[in-house]
Amino acid sequence: MRYSWDLLQPLRAKLPALEQEFMGYYKRLSASALAAADGASIEKEEGERRAYAAGMEQRITEILLENGLNPADYCPHYRCPLCKDTGFRMEGSKKVRCTCQIVRRADQANGAYDFPTFAQFDLSVFPEGEQRERMQRHKDRLYAYAEQFPQTEKQNFLLLGKTGLGKSFLLSCVSQALRQKQVPVRFLTAYQLSQAFRAQHFGEKETLSSLIRVPFLAVDDLGTEPMLRNITLEYFNTLLEERLRQGKHTGLVSNLTPEQLMARYGERIASRLLGSGRCDVLGFSGRDIRLHPLSL
Numbered sequence: 001m002r003y004s005w006d007l008l009q010p011l012r013a014k015l016p017a018l019e020q021e022f023m024g025y026y027k028r029l030s031a032s033a034l035a036a037a038d039g040a041s042i043e044k045e046e047g048e049r050r051a052y053a054a055g056m057e058q059r060i061t062e063i064l065l066e067n068g069l070n071p072a073d074y075c076p077h078y079r080c081p082l083c084k085d086t087g088f089r090m091e092g093s094k095k096v097r098c099t100c101q102i103v104r105r106a107d108q109a110n111g112a113y114d115f116p117t118f119a120q121f122d123l124s125v126f127p128e129g130e131q132r133e134r135m136q137r138h139k140d141r142l143y144a145y146a147e148q149f150p151q152t153e154k155q156n157f158l159l160l161g162k163t164g165l166g167k168s169f170l171l172s173c174v175s176q177a178l179r180q181k182q183v184p185v186r187f188l189t190a191y192q193l194s195q196a197f198r199a200q201h202f203g204e205k206e207t208l209s210s211l212i213r214v215p216f217l218a219v220d221d222l223g224t225e226p227m228l229r230n231i232t233l234e235y236f237n238t239l240l241e242e243r244l245r246q247g248k249h250t251g252l253v254s255n256l257t258p259e260q261l262m263a264r265y266g267e268r269i270a271s272r273l274l275g276s277g278r279c280d281v282l283g284f285s286g287r288d289i290r291l292h293p294l295s296l
Contacts, residue, residue, distance in 0.1 A: 218252075221254070
């Protein structure tokens, strides 16, 4: 059945019509069991039971609506609607592993971080006026990015500004929204990214390719990583170029200005970050809410 029995149970005492439906279903189950025990066709009894359950489902919907209740509130809530949390789904007649398992493996590689959500983004912590209005616009833009993924207006986004302005929080919100859509996500600090480049350089050949393949890559604190000679710039350029070429999406956060990004990474990388035409650059400014929180 489409409805969750556990969620409907508390309503039985309040809604006589619903109780009547439940009792009728239990009688139908008992009749099916007795018929099967007497030698009746199990397939026939099961078919009749399913037909009865389908009609009962429609009647439950009517009862809930008649009493001003939302039927959706009494349906099972699965983490993965594709496989209903079983880990497998059907493609035609073939049983295949669900994409949520790929997400789970990405989460494990990610340390299974519990990212914040857009619902937890509190605009009231920002000073009223220009800064709060800017944050509202940025939140709306990034929320739309997550909702439209992968058909986003711009393939990538870059959040620039000083510390304590909500950039990393919003990057995490996007990551969580995509995870909830069963999109594989990798979330790395710039230091972790540099260590991945180092591992690739010294023999772990799948490291870079796994970062290129992931549908959404989030990089926080770009510009704080150590600059490893013959490693950082070369591999970072390859990563960005290949992800752009393959249509993969990337979100980055940095405390650097565009001029500082150009000076640190050079024209090749900076042009991919700032001037490719496929990157949405959002500037953050105002009060550092960590150092100077608003008084209650």
